[in-house]
Amino acid sequence: MADKKVRVRFAPSPTGGLHLGGVRTVLFNYLFAKQHGGDFVLRIEDTDQNRYVEGAEQYILDCLAWCGLIPDESPVVGGPFAPYRQSERKPLYREYAEKLVMEGHAYYAFDTPEELDAKRKEVPNFQYGHAHRDELRNSLSLSQHEVDALLDAHTPHVIRIKMPTDETISFNDMIRGHVSFETNQVDDKVLLKADGMPTYHLAVVVDDYLMKISHAFRGEEWLPSAPVHLLLWDYLGWKADMPQWAHLPLILKPDGHGKLSKRDGARLGFPVYAMSWFDVKTDELTQGFRELGFLPEAFLNLLAMLGWNDGGDQEIFTLDALVEKFSIERVSKAGAKFDYEKAKWYNAEWIKKTSAEGLKDKVITVFADKGVAVNDDQYLLTVIDAVKERCILLPDFYQQASFFFGVPKEYDINSVKPKWNEAKDAFFNLLIDRYAASHTWDALELENIFKALMEEKALKAGDVMLPFRIMLVGGKFGPHVFDIAAMLGKEETIGRIEKALVVFNG
């Protein structure tokens, strides 16, 4: 086991949107695998036919593709351990479950859900385990003859693990260190459901074994069922091949307490899913990080820092840097509250850090969504460089730069009108002439002309700078006003002044 090739897996169930905690689990798996030259496997855990949601698998694939965390093996690309959908591996699990029954580590249970409910009401803190299994209908309490009869009659039944009595199960978690459990406290979990599908408990160990998984990273919510998995690895005779476990801390609500859920996102106004997800059952759309305008690099970066750090002061990491520096031992044990403000900061940093060329296609999409066509790439690149440091999310590019691609639709007239007068009107009419006469057209020259005229007319910058900005931009935002004029060009700048003058004087 020492020299085993590193193989990790992400095993989501295709039931809906992909939670950022899920993406973080993918990320940590991916980083670990790549760092060790290993494989990253995507396995679809679709054993619950009731919860299966059409399209969810493709959506998960799309999310991973957006993030750039591409599986080496998956249902779509296949691999040496196909199939990668548990529903397609169904017959396999029964075999192992029966083997466990045969060897006395599991048993048939015939209790109906109603009987179980009744038992739970009757017995406080009921657990299907050593204390009560004799009182229920299973192959441990019934005679062999009765069991055979029930089986022959195709009576619906499940297979449960038989938890041993008075044993301590412990293991070494890569993040938490030594963890231990008393078997008496763990119930006889169902391994094979009445429909013949395995539960997570059986499927995860069978598939991790068959797919030669070397390291199993999953959320902390799995910790309580770890002893069941440990026992299964042992009972199935695979103990020597058991992966090393690491249980990741949970991502918590920013306010209050508890696991972060999509509801919190809706309530507090931030995304929780990687990409938008439309739930056909409830007819509701949950916004994703991608659609809200996050760069995948920023998304990954902020996720990585939620529970991990390299020990230094660095905050911004590329995926490659993360692959190099990541260490599962440096993942913190405690859950982390999600901080959307900091998430946005990461995105702003990444927008600043990314070249105009790298931002181009995404900005074009932002404009296209707003119905603005961009047909001059070179001009767009200049615009992006001029405004990117004032953008936090991608859609901000529209707010910050749309005026570069069209005359302002509205003017912040209230910021001009109260102080507007004939002197200012005269100033701008003269400015049109001066600008029209100018042979050079760059920011410095435009500013010189502007200021010279200002002095002539005994006007202050405060009197005319803002109106000028509003003429070109429409509002009190954007880069330096002479830079804007320079980029807009002579004809456009003059045209905008003329057009605005009509409005201001009206």
Place this chain on the structure above:
RNA sequence: GGCCCGUUCGUCUAGGGGUUAGGACGUUAGAUUUUCAUUCUAGAAACAGGGGUUCGAUUCCCCUACGGGCUACCA
């Protein structure tokens, strides 16, 4: 309730028997920009509590409190 895991500024965290307990987000003040934003400077802000162990605990141990997770024929 039972079991398991956890606990350093508001948040994410570094650190580790002797430190002015460091960084980042946010926040406050100032500089720059007489649009904002960016940038820069400065500031406020934390070791849950109680017992041990020790010359000395925020750091190691125990207890308590608090928080979280699990407790389905869901994952």
